[in-house]
Amino acid sequence: MHPPIPFNARAARTLREKLGMAPGHVAYGMSVSFGITHITPDHISAWERGVAAPDPSELAALAGALWCAPGELMGRPRTLYEHRLARGIAADDVADATGLPREAYMHMEAAGRWSGDAQQSAKLGSFLGLAPRDLIAVTGLEDELARLLTEAVSTRWQAHIKAIAKLASLDHRNLKNPLRTMHDEYQTLLAATLSRAGSNSAAGEGGQRYVDNIIDRFWEALER
Structure with missing residues (x-):
């Protein structure tokens, strides 16, 4: 059994209004064109208010009625x-x-x-x-990527380029600047934290906060 689909209520309402359709028009379109006959204008309104969400077949029909791809009515896909x-x-x-x-x-x-x-x-x-x-x-490789990135920022980043490039299916030449930047950020954080606190424990806490979000930091660094 799948978890509920992330539904973007605001996007659904915006698309409907842009097309000049009332909730009843959308429900009618889903019924006539896609055979989803149980949907009423109240369903459409409830979805747009965020108090309910369509199931997969309803989402596909709603997207068809609004002339868009299902992805336009969803939040960021995760699975x-x-x-x-x-x-x-x-x-x-x-x-x-x-x-x-x-x-x-x-x-x-x-x-x-x-x-x-x-x-x-x-x-x-x-x-x-x-x-x-x-x-x-x-594909469930985020933990392994996080491990490689943590080693890269805490040791020699150059030694981890090939492994990270292979895992993420990226050109290793595009990883040099992001990994160098992340390594410098991490080392600077450790040095600053240690200087302020005067303890390895505090420095370790600062470094841990950095690596806790290292996956997001990596993708952001690639986009710069």
């Missing part, structure tokens, strides 16, 4: 299931594209744990058009 829904792709198509039996793929999606091999992971990223950050997240 493999949500990325697939955001793109309006059937589970069978993802299974075929990655070379996985349908049952195996569906189990991974429902469990929220990807266990495909490196080749299947690459096919998944390509088929869904996942950015490196999203591919790392849905």
Whole structure:
């Protein structure tokens, strides 16, 4: 069983109003064009107020009625299931594209744990058009990336470029500046904290705060 879909109520209302449609028009469109006959104008209003959210079939029909992709009505996709829904792709198509039996793929999606091999992971990223950050997240590699990044900022960052590039499917040449910057930030933080507190314990706490968010820091550094 999948968790509730992140629904962007404001986006739904904005799209509806931009099209000059009332909630009743949207409900009618979902019924006539997509066979979702149980939806009423009250449902549409409740979704837009954020007091309820559509299920996957309702989301697909709502997107069709509003002439948009399902992803435009969702918050940022976090899981493999949500990325697939955001793109309006059937589970069978993802299974075929990655070379996985349908049952195996569906189990991974429902469990929220990807266990495909490196080749299947690459096919998944390509088929869904996942950015490196999203591919790392849905394939469960964030912990390993965090470990490598922590070692890079606390030791010699140069020694970790190849491993990080391979894990994140990035050109190692694009990692030099971000890793150097992160290493300098971390070392400067440790030095400043140690100087102020005069204790290794306090310095360690400052460093821990840095590495607790090291994944986000890494992606932000890449975008600079």
